[in-house]
Amino acid sequence: xxxxxxxxxxxxxxxxxxxxxxxxxxxxxxxxxxxxxxxxxxxxxxxxxxxxxxxxxxxxxxxxxxxxxxxxxxxxxxxxxxxxxxxxxxxxxxxxxxxxxxxxxxxxxxxxxxxxxxxxxxxxxx
Amino acid sequence: xxxxxxxxxxxxxxxxxxxxxxxxxxxxxxxxxxxxxxxxxxxxxxxxxxxxxxxxxxxxxxxxxxxxxxxxxxxxxxxxxxxxxxxxxxxxxxxxxxxxxxxxxxxxxxxxxxxxxxxxxxxxxxxxxxxxxxxxxxxxxxxxxxxxxxxxxxxxxxxxxxxxxxxxxx
Numbered sequence: 001x002x003x004x005x006x007x008x009x010x011x012x013x014x015x016x017x018x019x020x021x022x023x024x025x026x027x028x029x030x031x032x033x034x035x036x037x038x039x040x041x042x043x044x045x046x047x048x049x050x051x052x053x054x055x056x057x058x059x060x061x062x063x064x065x066x067x068x069x070x071x072x073x074x075x076x077x078x079x080x081x082x083x084x085x086x087x088x089x090x091x092x093x094x095x096x097x098x099x100x101x102x103x104x105x106x107x108x109x110x111x112x113x114x115x116x117x118x119x120x121x122x123x124x125x126x
Numbered sequence: 127x128x129x130x131x132x133x134x135x136x137x138x139x140x141x142x143x144x145x146x147x148x149x150x151x152x153x154x155x156x157x158x159x160x161x162x163x164x165x166x167x168x169x170x171x172x173x174x175x176x177x178x179x180x181x182x183x184x185x186x187x188x189x190x191x192x193x194x195x196x197x198x199x200x201x202x203x204x205x206x207x208x209x210x211x212x213x214x215x216x217x218x219x220x221x222x223x224x225x226x227x228x229x230x231x232x233x234x235x236x237x238x239x240x241x242x243x244x245x246x247x248x249x250x251x252x253x254x255x256x257x258x259x260x261x262x263x264x265x266x267x268x269x270x271x272x273x274x275x276x277x278x279x280x281x282x283x284x285x286x287x288x289x290x291x292x293x294x295x296x
Contacts, residue, residue: 015187016255017194018156025160087152087183108155 003119005030008049010080012042012056012068022055025111039063043071051080053118058086058104066091069099081121085109141266143288144182145175146219150210152182153189157197166200167207168193176212176219178285180266185283188259188270189223192281195256196225199279203227217287227279235272256281 009031013019016037023033034049036042040063042054054072058065065084072079082100084091087107096104102121105114150172161168189210196208209224230238241257256270263270263283273280 015190017187017191021156021160021190021194028160028163108152110155111159 001028002030004115004122007031007052007122009033010036010042010045010049010051010054012036012039012054012060012065014038014057014060014062018057022111026055026115029111029115037062039065039068039071042068046072046075046080050077052122053081053083055083055085055114055118058084058090059088065101066099069101073100081118081125083114083118083121085114139181139184141179141181143177144180144185146178146180146185146221146285147172147175147212149180149182149185150189150212150221152186153193154210156190157193161197161208164197164201165206166197169207169209171209171211173212173214176214177288178219178268179288180268180285181262184262184266188262188283189221191256191259192223192283195281196223196227196279199227200225214287217289219285219287221283222273222276222280223283224276224278224280229274229276229279230272235274238272 004026007030009026011019011023011026011033013022013035014037019035019037023035026033034045034051036045038060039056042056043063054068056065056068065086069082072082079100081102083103083105084101085105085107091101091104103117150170154168154170158168193208200206200208203226205226207226209222211222211224213220213222239257239260241255260270266285268283268285270281270283273282
């Protein structure tokens with residue numbers, strides 16, 4: 001169950017319940033998790049902390065997923081891996097590639113399957 | 127508070143004829159693994175599809191809020207279960223989220239629909255909030271209330287069942 005032990009994650013989600021659920025799920029798999037309720041807030045947090053990966057909703061007020069991805073491209077240090085989820089077809093595959101979004105999960109998702117995918121990317125990166 | 131601003135009621139969000147069961151399934155799918163892993167028995171009695179006029183994403187959001195509250199309420203109990211039950215009668219559909227808790231006190235009941243009220247431990251009470259859930263459901267011509275007749279803890283969402291579309295003949 002601790003397959004994300006040692007990894008730091010930032011969950012970005014403006015639905016407070018879903019944010020807690022996703023964050024708790026990642027903690028259950030061993031990750032150390034911080035949360036942000038918007039893309040703007042995520043960027044603020046990122047100025048003072050580093051993360052191995054970001055898991056973000058796509059549709060949010062105050063800086064959506066696309067905004068967050070665009071801003072992350074401007075970071076002048078090692079970027080966290082970026083994963084997103086959405087209940088809609090918000091973004092094309094080529095745009096996701098351009099924005100360096102590793103994977104977009106469809107909502108509703110199963111956290112165990114999602115965590116497996118994230119872990120595979122984390123291992124590949126290290 | 128991290129989640130004071132919510133995206134739950136954007137102006138002009140489309141109301142559409144939707145199966146209430148479908149809205150529930152979306153919320154349950156996001157919560158069921160968490161329940162299973164933590165030994166919470168999540169049981170669904172949804173019956174046949176019932177269509178209501180609603181904003182599906184908002185109904186799912188409210189169901190997730192109720193499931194999240196129920197999960198937090200039972201996690202420390204020896205008996206851990208949550209049931210979601212749909213019942214239709216007299217053109218009204220009710221969705222009850224019942225958990226193995228023993229109900230809430232009249233004092234808490236009088237405050238539970240107030241903004242920012244929570245009985246959760248510090249750091250766990252940042253969810254959507256029952257007051258916002260209630261507002262969302264009422265904006266869709268429904269009701270959200272605490273059922274004090276139930277021997278366990280039960281919150282009910284109620285919607286009028288939409289009339290089937292009548293086709294004009296001739």
